[in-house]
Amino acid sequence: MNIYPIAHIIHLYCAIAFVGGVFFEALVLSAIHSKSVNRDARREVERAISHRAVRVMPFVVVGVFLSGLAMAHRYWAILLNPFNSTFGVQLLLKITLxxxxxxxxxxxxxxxxxxxxxxxxxxxxxxxxxxxxxLIVFLAKSMFYFNF
Known part of the structure; x- marks a missing residue:
């Protein structure tokens, strides 16, 4: 049975959830740290979001890593000598990141x-x-298109 397509879909959904969550926290939620937001209100919002993130994100992280490991199996031969191709170098960099x-x-x-x-x-x-x-999102696409 070929698990790669299933792992790929799981990986994409988990990556979307993780990237979206971090994007939201880093670029959107950071706006509540402005002077115009009441300190008590800010703490209440942070507490609620943190409570949800702590419950959800560990499953998302486990999902993205397990599915990533399952997909890496397909590229094992390339990963044994990653510096023999630009694809291998980019894949190794993606895994390192x-x-x-x-x-x-x-x-x-x-x-x-x-x-x-x-x-x-x-x-x-x-x-x-x-x-x-x-960088990972860029590499996920560039490794299939760019040969430096």
Whole structure:
């Protein structure tokens, strides 16, 4: 049985949810940190969104990584010698960026559980993850079209 098409669809849906969530938090929700939003209102909104994100995002992250690993099986021969082709280099870079996102996600979860996640750390993590995700989305398409 070929699981690649199923893994690909799961991967796309999970990636859409993850990228959309981080995009929303980094670029839209950050607007509530302006002076025009009451501090109590801001905390209530952050608490509600954080509560939902903590419940949903771990499943999304597990889904995107497990489906990604299932898809990587198809490219195993390329990954054994990734520097032999531009496709391999881009795929390796994409996988490296994905693990960078996983590290940032684990840092965020750990800091949240320890109640040490500051606004500065949150902004840094969201920005770093957003940049990495934008690069991954670019690489996901460019590796099939661009041969440098």
């Amino acid at each position: 994905a693990f960078g996102i996983l590290v940032h996600f684990l840092i965020a979860v750990t800091k949240m559980r320890r109640h040490t996640l500051t606004v500065a750390w949150s902004k840094y993590i969201h920005t770093a993850v957003l940049i990495q995700m934008l």
